[in-house]
Amino acid sequence: MLKIENLHVKLEEEDKVILKGVDLTVEAGKVHAIMGPNGSGKSTLSYVLAGRDGYEVTEGSAQLDGVELLDMDPEERAAAGLFLAFQYPVEIPGVGNMTFLRTAVNAQRKARGEEEMSAGEFLKVIREKAKALKIDADMMKRPVNVGFSGGEKKRNEILQMAMLEPRMCILDETDSGLDVDAMKLVSEGVNALRDAGRAFLVITHYQRLLDHIKPDVVHIMADGRIVKTGGPELALEVERNGYAGILSEVA
Amino acid sequence: MALAQRKSDALTARIAGLDLQVGDWSEAARKDALSRLAAMGLPDRRDEYWRYTDPAALTAPAAPAAAPSDADDGALVFDSIDRLRLVFVDGVFDAAASDDPALAGVEISRLAEGGALHWARDLYGTLETRAQTPVARPLATLNTAFARDGVLIRVTERAVRPVALIYRQGSKGSDAILHHCVKVEAGSELTVLESGTAAARVNCVLEVDIAEGGRFHHIRMQGRDHDRHALTHVFARLAAESLFKSFTLTANGRLTRNEAVIEILGDDAVAHVAGAALGDGDFHQDDTVFVTHGAERGESRQVFKKVLRNGATGVFQGKILVKQGAQKTDGYQISQSLLLDEDSQFLAKPELEIYADDVKCSHGSTSGAIDETALFYLRSRGLPEKAAQSLLVLAFLAEALAEIEDEALAEDIRARLENWLTRQEASAATMDGDAPEARG
Numbered sequence: 001m002l003k004i005e006n007l008h009v010k011l012e013e014e015d016k017v018i019l020k021g022v023d024l025t026v027e028a029g030k031v032h033a034i035m036g037p038n039g040s041g042k043s044t045l046s047y048v049l050a051g052r053d054g055y056e057v058t059e060g061s062a063q064l065d066g067v068e069l070l071d072m073d074p075e076e077r078a079a080a081g082l083f084l085a086f087q088y089p090v091e092i093p094g095v096g097n098m099t100f101l102r103t104a105v106n107a108q109r110k111a112r113g114e115e116e117m118s119a120g121e122f123l124k125v126i127r128e129k130a131k132a133l134k135i136d137a138d139m140m141k142r143p144v145n146v147g148f149s150g151g152e153k154k155r156n157e158i159l160q161m162a163m164l165e166p167r168m169c170i171l172d173e174t175d176s177g178l179d180v181d182a183m184k185l186v187s188e189g190v191n192a193l194r195d196a197g198r199a200f201l202v203i204t205h206y207q208r209l210l211d212h213i214k215p216d217v218v219h220i221m222a223d224g225r226i227v228k229t230g231g232p233e234l235a236l237e238v239e240r241n242g243y244a245g246i247l248s249e250v251a
Numbered sequence: 252m253a254l255a256q257r258k259s260d261a262l263t264a265r266i267a268g269l270d271l272q273v274g275d276w277s278e279a280a281r282k283d284a285l286s287r288l289a290a291m292g293l294p295d296r297r298d299e300y301w302r303y304t305d306p307a308a309l310t311a312p313a314a315p316a317a318a319p320s321d322a323d324d325g326a327l328v329f330d331s332i333d334r335l336r337l338v339f340v341d342g343v344f345d346a347a348a349s350d351d352p353a354l355a356g357v358e359i360s361r362l363a364e365g366g367a368l369h370w371a372r373d374l375y376g377t378l379e380t381r382a383q384t385p386v387a388r389p390l391a392t393l394n395t396a397f398a399r400d401g402v403l404i405r406v407t408e409r410a411v412r413p414v415a416l417i418y419r420q421g422s423k424g425s426d427a428i429l430h431h432c433v434k435v436e437a438g439s440e441l442t443v444l445e446s447g448t449a450a451a452r453v454n455c456v457l458e459v460d461i462a463e464g465g466r467f468h469h470i471r472m473q474g475r476d477h478d479r480h481a482l483t484h485v486f487a488r489l490a491a492e493s494l495f496k497s498f499t500l501t502a503n504g505r506l507t508r509n510e511a512v513i514e515i516l517g518d519d520a521v522a523h524v525a526g527a528a529l530g531d532g533d534f535h536q537d538d539t540v541f542v543t544h545g546a547e548r549g550e551s552r553q554v555f556k557k558v559l560r561n562g563a564t565g566v567f568q569g570k571i572l573v574k575q576g577a578q579k580t581d582g583y584q585i586s587q588s589l590l591l592d593e594d595s596q597f598l599a600k601p602e603l604e605i606y607a608d609d610v611k612c613s614h615g616s617t618s619g620a621i622d623e624t625a626l627f628y629l630r631s632r633g634l635p636e637k638a639a640q641s642l643l644v645l646a647f648l649a650e651a652l653a654e655i656e657d658e659a660l661a662e663d664i665r666a667r668l669e670n671w672l673t674r675q676e677a678s679a680a681t682m683d684g685d686a687p688e689a690r691g
Contacts, residue, residue: 073630
């Protein structure tokens with residue numbers, strides 16, 4: 001589903017190279033996790049895939065089902081089925097959460113040449129999905145993420161994911177700032193979306209999220225590259241020995 | 252003396268073609284205004300109060316030409332609102348195009364009607380005169396002296412529907428001087444709507460006197476007429492427990508200066524003035540506001556938001572003056588601009604002057620670009636760039652729009668704004684063609 005090859009990325013504003021040849025393939029129906037120390041380039045990878053400004057791809061490619069992502073605008077990538085759950089969901093004062101989500105769902109449908117969702121249908125679907133994530137009506141009426149707690153923001157990301165039904169979901173440190181209960185809720189939301197036609201790339205520092213969202217493959221990223229790939233046991237090894245042990249072993 | 256001479260020559264040239272209406276109840280006020288005007292002279296760029304806005308086009312002998320705008324907005328604004336329509340063409344009342352001015356509890360007459368006696372004699376020019384200190388506003392005085400038409404409205408009950416002043420431009424070089432007076436008697440309530448292009452050049456004064464417990468709402472749409480020059484003054488005087496709320500949406504026009512001078516004279520009064528402006532290209536829009544708290548427990552709010560692009564200029568000069576004894580005053584002032592490119596500019600001069608020791612006053616002014624992080628967030632959810640930008644623009648204006656109390660009116664304005672923004676998206680898209688970055 002997602003195929004990243006030899007991806008090199010530098011910051012646009014300064015001569016700092018962040019990704020130094022990332023190779024990664026995520027198959028449909030699978031959950032891949034990327035772990036790695038601070039500054040290894042994990043978040044940069046997620047932003048570059050989603051199309052954020054400020055990065056320059058100097059080499060390599062990233063394809064979603066054979067279509068080059070890196071040539072597309074962020075909204076085109078979204079319509080093609082890519083979704084990034086932000087590490088820090090953005091607060092947008094003045095824009096109602098519900099309005100925003102409905103606009104987004106219909107913008108994607110329109111871009112794909114599908115029929116727009118009626119207000120009634122949308123309301124029915126969102127009520128059901130919000131309930132599962134314990135998001136109440138008040139949160140839906142409030143401006144996007146404004147005044148939301150850390151847990152509420154992350155739940156809101158998952159709700160967006162559930163409504164937009166992307167094929168390729170990237171979760172950037174979705175566990176950061178979550179307490180145990182919130183992590184469980186968010187993980188359940190993610191697990192409910194696991195499907196043969198959908199893939200996940202879960203970026204995290206810690207093993208604990210992977211207790212809830214069981215990965216099929218775990219990658220270790222360091223200094224802009226994937227340095228080791230293995231099964232779920234690799235995450236446990238990180239938990240036991242830290243990154244230092246693994247990195248010295250790789251080096 | 253050179254300065255005085257120059258000012259006096261400019262005044263002579265400006266008023267050469269104007270007639271001073273005599274022989275009716277307004278004569279004394281008009282003559283008084285003329286003599287005050289002669290003493291003040293016309294403003295120019297050297298006046299501190301006109302530092303950010305060049306009044307030359309407003310003081311020139313003839314109106315700079317402006318093609319009448321197409322049927323577009325003026326006529327259609329507030330179309331869905333049940334209202335009493337009073338139509339002015341080039342600043343002159345058009346009875347045939349207007350509704351029968353009959354509204355329970357509201358007495359409506361025309362300034363140009365004349366007559367020996369009128370209740371408005373005590374109001375016409377009175378608030379304008381009071382507003383001349385500490386800052387002179389000679390163009391309002393010129394208006395009092397030479398206004399050709401306007402409405403005089405006295406409200407004695409709670410009006411069941413708004414009075415809509417609909418302005419149309421008939422000819423290319425028209426020069427309108429309009430002067431309206433509204434007297435809101437104790438416990439009564441009225442909403443006045445204004446919309447449309449009045450003329451190529453407009454000088455409009457609205458004097459509003461609100462008695463105890465009276466409520467007055469003012470909603471104004473200065474539409475998408477690209478070339479007109481407009482200067483407006485709203486003078487309001489508030490008695491105890493009264494309420495004044497004014498909201499203006501300005502979307503283009505070559506030059507617009509909206510002044511509001513509000514005086515709170517009775518305890519527990521509330522005065523809110525708000526404005527939203529969308530400026531594109533050769534656009535200069537100025538909000539100049541002066542709120543005086545002269546009584547206890549008054550509440551005032553000034554909320555101004557401007558979205559500027561393609562070299563547009565926005566100006567805000569706002570002052571809150573709290574007089575001695577005006578204890579427990581609650582004053583708030585915010586002016587913000589969203590600059591969509593580096594060619595546009597926002598000039599702000601927020602001021603507080605406080606002589607009472609137990610008050611709460613705050614003010615703030617900011618200027619910034621669109622939030623790139625928010626823009627990316629919206630786009631990453633599938634919103635096309637222009638749509639995401641429109642959504643953020645609407646969100647930016649929301650605080651000003653929230654000042655419109657009536658839900659139906661607020662919805663009408665919001666819908667129009669959305670329509671304009673979408674049209675801008677569409678026209679930007681067609682214009683882009685080969686150069687996608689040509690227009691934001």
